[in-house]
Amino acid sequence: MVICLTGGTMPERLAEMLLDLWTPLIILWITLPPCIYMAPMNQSQVLMSGSPLELNRLTEEQRILNRSKRGWVWNQMFVLEEFSGPEPILVGRLHTDLDPGSKKIKYILSGDGAGTIFQINDITGDIHAIKRLDREEKAEYTLTAQAVDWETNKPLEPPSEFIIKVQDINDNAPEFLNGPYHATVPEMSILGTSVTNVTATDADDPVYGNSAKLVYSILEGQPYFSIEPETAIIKTALPNMDREAKEEYLVVIQAKDMGGHSGGLSGTTTLTVTLTDVNDNPPKFAQSLYHFSVPEDVVLGTAIGRVKANDQDIGENAQSSYDIIDGDGTALFEITSDAQAQDGIIRLRKPLDFETKKSYTLKVEAANVHIDPRFSGRGPFKDTATVKIVVEDADEPPVFSSPTYLLEVHENAALNSVIGQVTARDPDITSSPIRFSIDRHTDLERQFNINADDGKITLATPLDRELSVWHNITIIATEIRNHSQISRVPVAIKVLDVNDNAPEFASEYEAFLCENGKPGQVIQTVSAMDKDDPKNGHYFLYSLLPEMVNNPNFTIKKNEDNSLSILAKHNGFNRQKQEVYLLPIIISDSGNPPLSSTSTLTIRVCGCSSDGVVQSCNVEAYVLPIGLSMGALIAILACIILLLVIVVLFVTLRRHKNEPLIIKDDEDVRENIIRYDDEGGGEEDTEAFDIATLQNPDGINGFLPPLLSLIFMVMHRKS
CATH class of the missing domain: 2.60.40.60 (Cadherins)
Incomplete structure (x- = not known):
């Protein structure tokens, strides 16, 4: 059994015209084998053909495919998109060689769009498109055809699948989806400089025919710009376009399908080209x-x-x-x-x-x-x-002859003596007289005066260099004709030194002399100071009082550093005989006239160790252990006392927890009365009896160890 698909008829008028036109070709096509063997299908073969409108195209395509030795896919039908008419469009016809014409065979169609888009005549096998098709929505439909017995609905052969393709027509115009466009190009660019490129799209089939073949052109924007028809690259068409003459250009671009031929559809977009600036103009x-x-x-x-x-x-x-x-x-x-x-x-x-x-x-x-x-x-x-x-010209303030003034005056200068003078003038052509004054904010103690007319500065109060070396005041110059025109100038006054202070010891010195000292040993080195400030520095002269020039105990020696050393003349000093020596020293400066003063150095005789370390300087002094200072001893004693107080407090608190605060009648209270008529013997009185017997043996004092009493005794001696 063989199933053949043959083309159906078009509407009568269109079919008649096409048949008259294509009759020779149809006859030639009929002479070909009516069926082509595709594959064994239960002793069936399939032959599919398009509508008469497609016969010539299929014949031509078949010849092309035969030349390229490619197999033609016969199980396809074609239908034009967007075709509409008063009647459904005949797409094709199903036919089987099992049909003897007895009308006992029924054709069944299933698959994409069966019954809704495509309808089959179950007796004749004619397939019609009952709806208007759009290739851009769906390009092909896959359907299945089958021949069954009319009465029993039993399949006469296996189902056969075929495709109905929607054939494209030029029903979509090109579109610029990204338009409108903007681009820039430098001014004064050379001819043919690339500006930008644009792209249009066409929804038609790019494979079939020229419906989607686009050609670009410029409708507006010439002669400034050009476009390549196929690539849509836009370039400058004029050289040296000047931004200062025209900065912006509007270009209208058209894309036309069908290769640009007449009858094609077109779409347009706009491109705004802005010339960017280059430095082609001088200021x-x-x-x-x-x-x-x-x-x-x-x-x-x-x-x-x-x-x-x-x-x-x-x-x-x-x-x-x-x-x-x-x-x-x-x-x-x-x-x-x-x-x-x-x-x-x-x-x-x-x-x-x-x-x-x-x-x-x-x-x-x-x-x-x-x-x-x-x-x-x-x-x-x-x-x-x-x-x-x-x-x-402007009314200018007075101008001083100098931006600053430096004056000098001796500290013993007489009152109202002239220290110096400042001068100022009015720089204007019409010169105005000037009056001078002192800014009293800079001379609160009013130590200086100034002559308002000539600017001479005089001394109002005595000056002491040792109190203040510098005095900084401000002089004001004011125009008499215009009091708003004033100027100020700083004046620095330096007080010069005179020799009005006698030298004296730099500090209060106290010398210590060892009993076992050697003759010629330096007891003390002293230096002097002078509040004056001589130009060449201080130089002091030291001497003993005239009556002590032949002092048998001490002598003096001037050092190169302007200091003085006191030396012992002999040894064998005894602090028991004489503990303190007073040595008056005369100190003279080198001023004009020179001044002098007498300073007394106190020299104490002390007991020293064999290597000359002072240990004690009076008879009652407590002899400290070698290498242990008084401060260290006091610190040790303070720690011991603190420790003892803590122990006593701890014991007392323990006792108070077990005993009442009031002393009972039966407590043992001791009394020890000593009478004596001798004068106080100092420390011997305290040793005549045990002071601890006056205390309650169970009280706090009962816990004081003998060491504490010894510590208090030592502290008393030190004080």
Whole structure:
């Protein structure tokens, strides 16, 4: 059994026209074997053909495929998309050689769209499309055909699967999905500089026919730009386009399918091209001559005026730096660049004086900061202008002859004596007299006066260099005609030294002499001090009192460092005979006239160890152990006392827990009365009896060990 699919009929008028046109080709196609063996299918074969509208195309495609030795897929049908008419469209016909024409065979169709999109005549096997198809929604449908017995519905052969493809027509126009577009290109670019490229899409089948073959063109934007028809790359069509002449261009681009031929569909988009700036223009001053005026008393750094050089470029290409390149005021004025306003600010560097010079001329230059080497050949990217500055007269305050004054006066100068003088003048043409005064905030003690007319400074109170060497005051100069015009000047007054203080010991010295000392041994070295400050430094003379020049015990020796050493003349000093020696020493300075004073050195005779270490300097002194100082001993004793107090307190608290606070009547209270008529013997009185017997044997004092009594005794001796 063989199942054959043959093409059905179109609507009558269309079918008649097509049959008349394609009759020879159809006859040729009929002469071919009506069926082609595909695969064994229960003694069945399948033959599928399209509608008469497709016969010529299939024949042509079959010849092409035969030439390329490729097998034609016969189990396909074709139907045009978007086809609509008064009747359903005949897609194809199913036929089996088991059908003798007795109408006992029924054709069944199943699969994609069966019954909803495609409908089959179960008797004739004609397949019709009952809905309008859109290839862009679904390009093909897979269906299954089967022949069954009309009465029993039993399959006459296995089902056969075939495909109905929706054939594309040009029903979709190209679209620019990413439009509108924006692009930039530098101005002054050469011809053919690439700007950007655009892309359009077409929903039609790109494989079948030319429905999706696009060609690009420019509808608006010529002659400035061009586009490559196939790649849609947009380029400049004119060289050296100037941003300063026109900055933005609107380009309308068209994409047309069918290879650009007539009858194709098209879509458009817009491209906005902006020319970016390059530095192709020099700065240019708005005017060649600028005039400014400035008062002579203007503060340094004040802006006098602004100059501006315009540049047709923008951004950093328009940035210019300003400089003063010539003129008679280059030392007095400077110019800085304002990056925000793109202008130059002229400022004052040094003070102006109307009476000295009344006008200045400057030559300023503006030059581009960023130079584009491509356009450097056009000439210098700079410009110059002239600036005239007129100085205006102003009422200026008085000017002192010196910015500071340094005066000197001796500390013994007489009152009302002239220390020095300050002078000032009015710098204006119409000079005003000046009056001088002292700023009393700088002379609270009113130690100085000044003559208001001539500026002479005099001494009002005595000065003492040893109290203050420097006095800093401020002198005020005021114009008599305009009291608001004042000036101030600092005056430093140095008090010069005179020899009015006698020298004396630098500190209170106390010397210690060992009993076993040797003759010529240095007992003490002393130095002197003098409150005066001689120019050549201090030099002291030391001597003994005239009546002690032949002192049998001590002598003095002047050292090179301006100090004095006291030496013992002999040995065998005995502190039992004489404990303290007083040695008066005369100290003289080298002033004019020289001054002197007498200072007394106290020398104590002490007991010393064999190596000369002082141990005691009086008869009653407690002899300390070798190497143990009084401070160390006191610290040790304090620790022992603290430890004993803690022990006593601990024992007392223990006893108080077990005994009442009130003493019972039957407690043993002892009494020990001593009577004597002798005078106090000091320490012997305390040794006449045991003081511990006066205490309650069970009380706190009963726990004091003998060591504590000894400690108190030692402390008493030290005090």
